[in-house]
Amino acid sequence: MISAHRLTKTYGARTAVDAIDFTVEPGRVTGFLGPNGAGKSTTMRMVLGLDRPTSGTVTVNGRRYVDSPAPLREVGALLEARALHPGRSARDHLRWLAVSNGIPSRRVGEVLELVGLTSVAGQRVGRFSLGMGQRLGIAAALLGDPPVVVLDEPVNGLDPEGIRWVRTLARDLAAEGRTVFVSSHLMSEMALTADHLVVIGRGRVLADCSTAEFVAEHAASHVRVRSPQQDRVVTLLRDAGLDVAAHGGELRVQGPDAATVGELVGSAGLLLHELTLVRSSLEDAFMTLTADSVEYAGASR
Template identity: 85%
Template sequence: MIAARGLTKTYGPKKAVDGIDFTVEPGRVTGFLGPNGAGKSTTMRMVLGLDRPTAGSVTVNGHRYQDSAAPLREVGALLEARALHPGRSARDHLRWLAVSNGIPARRVDHVLDLVGLEGVAGQRVGKFSLGMGQRLGIAVALLGDPPVVVLDEPVNGLDPEGIRWVRNLARELAAGGRTVFISSHLMSEMALTADHLLVIGRGRILADCSTSDFIAEHAASYVRVRSPQPGDVADLLLRQGLDVTRHEDDELRVQGLDAAAIGELVGKSGLFLHELTLVRSSLEDAFMTLTADSVEYSATTTTTAGTAR
């Protein structure tokens, strides 16, 4: 378990993390989301003792991570996958970490096989692709068979098969009773992976709830209705007290009643329907809605990229 209480980090006048409280519990995958500059990386670094809190505390299994006698047996972490000596082989990189933490040598080959690098274990890691480096970083995180796993952007650089593998790995670790804490910018992947979400913006916790509750609260689903008689259908539904908005191509977006009930209502009135579709809100929609006022770096959308000279 990871527990933060009043966790704060300031850099001069700027509060990168502002008195946050949260608990990452075992047995589920907790996703950590936030815009760039929100405080995600700073928070993870404080969890791992790489940054010292200005105020408050964060503990792993009841004590500070830096007080652990064998850190890799306590927490497996992936923060910077490329933070390694480029001249070492993948196997040698894992070997010295194993020796320094009292981990049996046989564990090295086990994790190399687990992450799919057994065939390149003797190669120098400086020649690894981004995806191979990510896999080695995950191997380091799993080396000590830790009860707590912290992964920052673990699917960065991975192909679709690798992304699915990380997703299944995270869920298997959680199903085995481990605490799994993952930061990612890929909303679609977090929607498939995370059971619970922590959302941070401008250094403060904006949401701490299940993924399903987060989506339901911050992004609304609607029923898409198309008809050759859009005006008549809209009037009918409005008279029933439903929320109806009209969009391009005579698309109606209706809230307040499910698709089946809308179909029956329109059918009884002798009107025709060409489409009746439930459009479910996404994690990305919910995230964008909640964090709209917390984005520190935003770009403007233009119709052209610029004029060549």
């Protein structure tokens, strides 16, 4: 379990993380979301003792990570996949990590096989692609068979098969009862991976709830309606007190389900060419909640 209480980090006059509280519990994948500059990486660095909090605390399984006698057995982390000595082979990179934490050497081969790098284990990592570096970083995170796994943007540089593999891995680790904390900018992937979300913006927690609750609260679904009698359908639905907006050749009806809309239109003897419930996405909910927390926003053309 990871627990943060009033966790704060300032750099001069700038507050990167502002008195945040959250808990990452075992047995589920917790997604850590936020716009660029929100404080995600700073928070993860404080979890791992790489940055010292200005105030507040963050503990892993009840103690500070830096107090662990064998850190890789306590927490496996991927923060920067390219933080590797380019002249070392993948196998040697993992070997020295294993020796430093008293991990049996056989574990090196096990994690290389797990991440699919056995055939290139003897190659220098300076020649690795970004995706191969990501896989090696995940291998290092799992080397100590830790109960807590922290992954910062683990699917960067991976192909679709690799992305799916990371998703399955994260969910399998959580199913084993481990604490899994994953950050990503890929909302579609987080929607498939995360059971729970912690969302931050400008250093503050904006949401801490299940993925389903987050989407339901911050992005409304709508019913898409197409009819050759659009004007009459609009009048009918609005007279029934429904929120109806016209977008080109379709109508978007907020509030009721598709069956309710269809029964209203059918009872009036009007024609329908389409009646579809359009469910909101995690991306929709994220964009709605963090609209005021974006550090840099491009202008539309």
